[in-house]
Amino acid sequence: MSVAAPPTHAAARAVAATKIYGSGDTAVRALDAINVTFEQGQFTAIMGPSGSGKSTLMHCMAGLDRVTEGQVLIGEIDLSTLSERDLTLLRRDNVGFVFQAFNLVPTLTAIENIMLPMDLAGSQGDTDWVDEVVSATGLADRLKHRPSELSGGQQQRVAVARALAGQPQVIFADEPTGNVDLNTGAEILGFMRNAVDEMGQTIVMVTHDAVAASYADRVVFLVDGKIVDELVDPTPERIRAHMNQLGA
Amino acid sequence: MLRLGIKSLLAHKVRFALTASTIVIGVAFVVASFVTADSLRSGFDQLAEDINTGTDYTVRGELPFGEITEAVAPAVSADLVDDIAAVDGVEIAKGGLFVNGVIPVDGNGEAVTTFGPPVAGTNWLEDESLSQFYLMEGRWPVGIGEFAIDITTFEDDGYDFELGGTYQVVTPTGPREFTLTGVAQFGFPENAGVGAIFSLFDTATAQEILGFPGEFTVISVRAEAGADIAELQTRIEAVLPDGVEVITAADSEEEFSDATETFIGPFQTILLVFAFIVLFVSTFIISNTFNIVLGQRVRELSLLRAVGATPGQVRMSVLTESAIIGAVASVAGLGLGMLGALGLKALLNFFGASLPDGPLPLVPRTVLWAVVVGVGFTVLASLVPAIKASRISPVAGLAEGTSSDEGASLGWPRLASGGVLLAIGLVATGLGLFGDFDGATPQLSTLGAGAAVTFVAVSVLSPLVSRAVVSLLARPLVWMMPISGRLARANAARNPRRTSATAVALTIGLALVTMVSIVGQSLKVSFGDRLANAFTADFIVTADTQAGLPKTLSSDIRAAGIGTPVGFDLDLVQIDIGDSQVETQLTAARVSDLEAVINIDVIEGSLDGFDPQTGLLIQSDVAADDNLGLGDTVELTFVSGDRATVSVAAIFDGNGFWSSWFIDSALYDQFATTAFDDVVMVQSAIDDPEAARAAIDDVLDSYPQAVLEDRQEFQESIESSLNTVLVLVNVFLGFALLIALIGIVSTLTLSVFERIREIGLLRAVGMTRRQMRRMIRWEAAAVSLYGAVVGVVLGAAFGMATSAAIPEDIIDTIAVPYLQLFIFLVISVGFGLIAALFPAFRASRMNVLDAIADE
Numbered sequence A: 001m002s003v004a005a006p007p008t009h010a011a012a013r014a015v016a017a018t019k020i021y022g023s024g025d026t027a028v029r030a031l032d033a034i035n036v037t038f039e040q041g042q043f044t045a046i047m048g049p050s051g052s053g054k055s056t057l058m059h060c061m062a063g064l065d066r067v068t069e070g071q072v073l074i075g076e077i078d079l080s081t082l083s084e085r086d087l088t089l090l091r092r093d094n095v096g097f098v099f100q101a102f103n104l105v106p107t108l109t110a111i112e113n114i115m116l117p118m119d120l121a122g123s124q125g126d127t128d129w130v131d132e133v134v135s136a137t138g139l140a141d142r143l144k145h146r147p148s149e150l151s152g153g154q155q156q157r158v159a160v161a162r163a164l165a166g167q168p169q170v171i172f173a174d175e176p177t178g179n180v181d182l183n184t185g186a187e188i189l190g191f192m193r194n195a196v197d198e199m200g201q202t203i204v205m206v207t208h209d210a211v212a213a214s215y216a217d218r219v220v221f222l223v224d225g226k227i228v229d230e231l232v233d234p235t236p237e238r239i240r241a242h243m244n245q246l247g248a
Numbered sequence B: 001m002l003r004l005g006i007k008s009l010l011a012h013k014v015r016f017a018l019t020a021s022t023i024v025i026g027v028a029f030v031v032a033s034f035v036t037a038d039s040l041r042s043g044f045d046q047l048a049e050d051i052n053t054g055t056d057y058t059v060r061g062e063l064p065f066g067e068i069t070e071a072v073a074p075a076v077s078a079d080l081v082d083d084i085a086a087v088d089g090v091e092i093a094k095g096g097l098f099v100n101g102v103i104p105v106d107g108n109g110e111a112v113t114t115f116g117p118p119v120a121g122t123n124w125l126e127d128e129s130l131s132q133f134y135l136m137e138g139r140w141p142v143g144i145g146e147f148a149i150d151i152t153t154f155e156d157d158g159y160d161f162e163l164g165g166t167y168q169v170v171t172p173t174g175p176r177e178f179t180l181t182g183v184a185q186f187g188f189p190e191n192a193g194v195g196a197i198f199s200l201f202d203t204a205t206a207q208e209i210l211g212f213p214g215e216f217t218v219i220s221v222r223a224e225a226g227a228d229i230a231e232l233q234t235r236i237e238a239v240l241p242d243g244v245e246v247i248t249a250a251d252s253e254e255e256f257s258d259a260t261e262t263f264i265g266p267f268q269t270i271l272l273v274f275a276f277i278v279l280f281v282s283t284f285i286i287s288n289t290f291n292i293v294l295g296q297r298v299r300e301l302s303l304l305r306a307v308g309a310t311p312g313q314v315r316m317s318v319l320t321e322s323a324i325i326g327a328v329a330s331v332a333g334l335g336l337g338m339l340g341a342l343g344l345k346a347l348l349n350f351f352g353a354s355l356p357d358g359p360l361p362l363v364p365r366t367v368l369w370a371v372v373v374g375v376g377f378t379v380l381a382s383l384v385p386a387i388k389a390s391r392i393s394p395v396a397g398l399a400e401g402t403s404s405d406e407g408a409s410l411g412w413p414r415l416a417s418g419g420v421l422l423a424i425g426l427v428a429t430g431l432g433l434f435g436d437f438d439g440a441t442p443q444l445s446t447l448g449a450g451a452a453v454t455f456v457a458v459s460v461l462s463p464l465v466s467r468a469v470v471s472l473l474a475r476p477l478v479w480m481m482p483i484s485g486r487l488a489r490a491n492a493a494r495n496p497r498r499t500s501a502t503a504v505a506l507t508i509g510l511a512l513v514t515m516v517s518i519v520g521q522s523l524k525v526s527f528g529d530r531l532a533n534a535f536t537a538d539f540i541v542t543a544d545t546q547a548g549l550p551k552t553l554s555s556d557i558r559a560a561g562i563g564t565p566v567g568f569d570l571d572l573v574q575i576d577i578g579d580s581q582v583e584t585q586l587t588a589a590r591v592s593d594l595e596a597v598i599n600i601d602v603i604e605g606s607l608d609g610f611d612p613q614t615g616l617l618i619q620s621d622v623a624a625d626d627n628l629g630l631g632d633t634v635e636l637t638f639v640s641g642d643r644a645t646v647s648v649a650a651i652f653d654g655n656g657f658w659s660s661w662f663i664d665s666a667l668y669d670q671f672a673t674t675a676f677d678d679v680v681m682v683q684s685a686i687d688d689p690e691a692a693r694a695a696i697d698d699v700l701d702s703y704p705q706a707v708l709e710d711r712q713e714f715q716e717s718i719e720s721s722l723n724t725v726l727v728l729v730n731v732f733l734g735f736a737l738l739i740a741l742i743g744i745v746s747t748l749t750l751s752v753f754e755r756i757r758e759i760g761l762l763r764a765v766g767m768t769r770r771q772m773r774r775m776i777r778w779e780a781a782a783v784s785l786y787g788a789v790v791g792v793v794l795g796a797a798f799g800m801a802t803s804a805a806i807p808e809d810i811i812d813t814i815a816v817p818y819l820q821l822f823i824f825l826v827i828s829v830g831f832g833l834i835a836a837l838f839p840a841f842r843a844s845r846m847n848v849l850d851a852i853a854d855e
């Protein structure tokens, strides 16, 4: 387990981040003074048993929710200092997010969904970059289709492309392959791996699946809101071994 | 299943409260209509009873034809009083005079006038319980120089009257000065005057100044205690000459109540029509809400089916739910309706109606209607949703997501059923407009049913086109606000059935408003044109009280040498043409001067050498219908019972502005039962209009009830009174628009709720609250605009058809107020924006993570 690294290379980090739901007897400590840093250009997987706080960590880091104590930083921006509006703008401009499902606005076409954050910002974005992202999705011929006309895997690839298109500092993905079959999952993971390798993006992904996690550069294990272990250059076998060890 | 219905209601109470409020408004409208009308009825009935206390019989001149409400009966000879008093069993008989159009002028020179109630002159009687005039202050006036006034006017802060002061009173025999000696109250202890204004004189003075020397307009009779009312009536009858009748107090109460019903009945009907429009519009809103809410409950309903509920049970549960909503809404509507009735009476009084006080009677009929209408319309609205819910399959819940985005059958069945309905609706509407009917009620019912079916057809057909039309109308949004606009447009178009159902309420409201404005505009243009061509008179004098202008007015203007005045007196007459008889309006005027003031287009015969005593002018269409040619004679019977034989001297081409029959006032005035003209037109002999006006004004100083206008002003004031009516109609139609507004709010709230994950997603990827609100506001605006465009188009069609159907002598030009229609569209966009305020606020405040996590 590593203490926060020097900030220069950090795309995002949490410093003693604690999240408590509820109060009194029913209070749940979903994140317990977590310190974690996500380096630029790295693909990190987060694993842990159900209820261990993975989603909570994603949400707090992405500015969808606020920590109770401690700090969350995107680049050098401390999210706790931001107003509701600035937080929204930060999500739009500096963070990408991929949910497990229901990532796309049904009334917009694939390309409109990809462009959504930039359209919301009223900016063109980096056209070359967008072209690159779009061609990497392999969906060039389906861009005018609406989500309902795309398969689950295609929808998730569009979602990843949307997260990438604005060149955010970091992308968070909460079980992006949780809802699709194995082959489709591999498609999406390959696309994300590619985004890190070829496009220099930073991705943090929650997953239950050792194979999925093995696409990452590093795996962080979460139990009861604490980081208990981590693994660099993982393989499915090593991951499984670690998980058994953790009793998950 | 009943429990289930109630449970689901409680779970969705906010949504249903919003929907039920539309029914509450509708029911309240129905209740207010009945209660106000009943209150008027009981007030007037009480009044009739009060007036007749102490009087057992009324003796008066008998109208030879027509109703007592349509004409003034002839006076009777004063000698009759003694004859009646001498009848065995009569305790007392006294002659009374009651003449409308006797106007007191207060210390500031202001005439005391009313809009409707009489401003009358009468005589006081020693026997106060017979006359029902009770002296309250001062003493009764005696002799030609004194008068008393009613207490309401005396105490009215707006008028300046003091005992002992000298005031002018304008009588049918001209303006005179009187000293105020007393204050009297009509009815005791209540003031039963209901807005009427009285000047009282002693009997001899009244006879002289009111123009009835040796005559009375009524004789009030009281029987001795214990007399047999019916038997005594026959004995009184025996001493009466022909043309004089005796009626009992009960008869006059009934007559009074019939007379008041002639305006209370239509008043109630008109209000009920608006109430039903509101309820009709509500039905669409409620049906829509049920559809959406049941759509959201697909899972729950299919689970019910899976564990063994039959389709019938599901249907019953939905219908039970709606019946409960309807019942609750009815009760709330009753309460609101009572308040509404209170407000309505206050409003009417504010406009000078002086309605009798009294409780607001809530009779069983009103309660029954409230419940039947409230429950009935709600259950009716839930019928289709209930049937649909019962068809949900037990496995439907296993499918992903909500079903409400699609599922609209947009194909041939919809087109076919909508088409058939549209055809039926249009045929019925056409029949209602152009068909031959026996009276107004069946005609208007056919028309109303036709319009209702047409609206239903439009709501059935609308989903077929709504997506395309909304997308087209909302296109500018995409240019205005790239992403919010694009999303707003897409959301407005995404569910054609819901968009249509939401918009249809506005469609109906605006269709009616548009129709009214086109008919109104056509009326104004047609009337304006006709009016402009109808006169050559430079000035028109009208009265601001009902009684009209004393006939002395036109002779005074003539005597002053200002020009050529012509007084027009419209009255009921009966005409014998061969064997048949018609009752109609006849105008009496000085025919030799007619061409000086009006454009009368004589096409046969001539006005030259017109014999005032035997001449008749008739309008060409009437002449053709009645088969009358030049020189043909007819016999006229006047309301006084007198008869005259006249022959057709000229036939004119009427433009519908004048009555169809003219005789000379020289003939008519011998038999007139009132000494008033309805209007006086003046062709001025003075070149300078200002000088002419000043000269006429001088004469009018003695006639404070007179209003002087030049042709332009007259036309404008007629237009403005037409506008007042149109505004009033639109205020009532505004309730339908209010319902539409509630409908948009309710649907949008539900839609937002349904799209909660999408909204969460948008916020998650960086849509600001402001962008979110804007998106939802403009979605609502797009839906409203769609509803409005369809409404305006439909209303324009209805309006033009109606204008075409109205006889040419009323509307001959169809005019479309384009600017106004455009403003309607702009306003409805604003409407949508306003309706969206609450849903937009809610959506923007939604917690992003909760929204995303929502199932």
Ligand SMILES: Nc1ncnc2c1ncn2[C@@H]1O[C@H](COP(=O)(O)OP(=O)(O)O)[C@@H](O)[C@H]1O
Pocket (backbone or CB within 6 Å): A021, A022, A028, A029, A030, A048, A049, A050, A051, A052, A053, A054, A055, A056, A057
């Ligand atoms: N909105 C919430 N309110 C209360 N408790 C919550 C809420 N969200 C998550 N939790 C609790 O916080 C803990 C961590 O949840 P989560 O982050 O969703 O776990 P994971 O994603 O690892 O399954 C769990 O115990 C969960 O019950």
Ligand SMILES: [Mg+2]
Pocket (backbone or CB within 6 Å): A054, A055, A056
């Ligand atoms: Mg989770």
